[in-house]
Amino acid sequence: MEPRQLNNLKIRSLVIQRIRDFFMGNGFLEVETPIRCPSIIPEAHIDPLLSEQLYLQASPELCMKRLLSKNLQKIFQICxxxxxxEQGPFHLPEHTLLEWYDTDATYLDLMxxxxxxxxxxxxxxxxxxxxVYQNQPIDLKPPFDRITVKQAFDTYGSKxxxxxxxxxxxxxxxxxEIEPCLGKERPCILYDYPAALASLAKxxxxxxxxxxRFELYVAGIELxxxxTELTDPILQRQRFVLENQIRSDRSQPSLPLPEKFLADLKNMPDAAGIALGVDRMVMLFCNAVSINEVVAFPPDTL
Structure with missing residues (x-):
């Protein structure tokens, strides 16, 4: 193994250790949920992968929220x-995700x-x-920059x-136009998305x-x-149906609705949740230009 790759894997290990240390130190419980499920979140822009007759998760969101409905309060998972x-400089078809949920919290707390x-x-x-990422110094001191979606389009967009x-x-x-301008000198939080682009948010x-809804950017990379989680099962069902309708309009197959999740949603407390790309986070700390540099086996080596 080349020295740089070995060093990147060492940094990756330390990043994951620090993630666990951060959440456990703040009273979160680490959980594990299945990666194969009979139903997943119906999303218009994501094509799922199958394993036998089950779907491979694009996110552990549904199962983690079901744990909140069973009285767990602060949970995280690395999976x-x-x-x-999906494959490119910032994408892998199989990637590592950090997801966490906090009850009685909002998206402001997650920021x-x-x-x-x-x-x-x-x-x-x-x-x-x-x-320093790709010769660009990035200041990590709080507070991070914050900009609304409207402000970002008015400032950087052509419309x-x-x-x-x-x-x-x-x-x-x-x-x-927008993402390359975000987080260039300090991390940037892009928030208040149009309602049509947040099917699981309040x-x-x-x-x-x-x-x-918000997204975190560093060096133009979405992390x-x-x-803030939607907890109304009736409205959530309507949004899932709409996502399936968009899929159908695009000649994509409809996905089965996650009925057990919708049944548990009525018992879910107010909460906020977030998914963070671990591979991309490691890229920043390794000063890597491609996600392939921070995993042990990129897809083309298998």
Whole structure:
């Protein structure tokens, strides 16, 4: 094994240790849930992978929320997740995800968690309050920058966010115009997404056109996606049906609704949850340009 790859794997191990240390030190319980399930979240933009007759999870979200409905309060998990036909500098079809949930919390609390976690990892690696990624110094001291989706499109985009949403160019503009500008000198939290782009999130009080959703960016790389959780099973069912309708309109097969999750949702307390890409986080601390540099076996080596 080349020295650089070995060093990256050592850093990866330390990052995962620091993640566990951070959450256990803050009273979270580490849990494990199945990666193969008879039903998953119906999402228009994700094509699932099958294992025999079961779906490989794209996220442990459904099972973790069901644990909240059974009176668990602060939980986290580091696990493998799967997405079909996703491979590139920042994507793997099989990737490592960190997901955590906190009851009686909102997406604002998760923003604070993200700040603390990044600083905890950097401190454990002996990096202090700053890193250098691809020759760009990045200041990790709090508070991280915060910008709404509307502000980001008005500042960096070629058209307003609502116009991009209406004409179907939102994702394209996010990828090519907005994301490269986020988190270049310090981590950036992009928040208050249009309601149509957050099927599992609560709407924002006082403005139901927006959802309580945010993403964390560092060096133009999306690290995490979190939100205040929707706990209304009727509304959640309606949103799942809408996602399946979008899939059908795109000639994608509909996915079975997660009925046991919807049944448990009525018992779920108010909570906030977030998923963070561990591989991408490791990339930053290894100063790696490709996700293949921070895993033991990239797909093309298997």
């Amino acid at each position: 493998k997740c799967f997405r079909k036909n 604070d968690h993200c700040q603390g976690l990044v600083q905890h990892i950097a401190g454990g690696l002996g990096l202090g309050t700053a890193i 307003p966010a609502l116009k991009a949403l209406e004409d179907g160019s939102f994702d394209e503009l996010m990828g090519f 709407l924002k009080p006082g403005d139901e056109n927006l959802a309580q 995490a996606n979190g939100f």
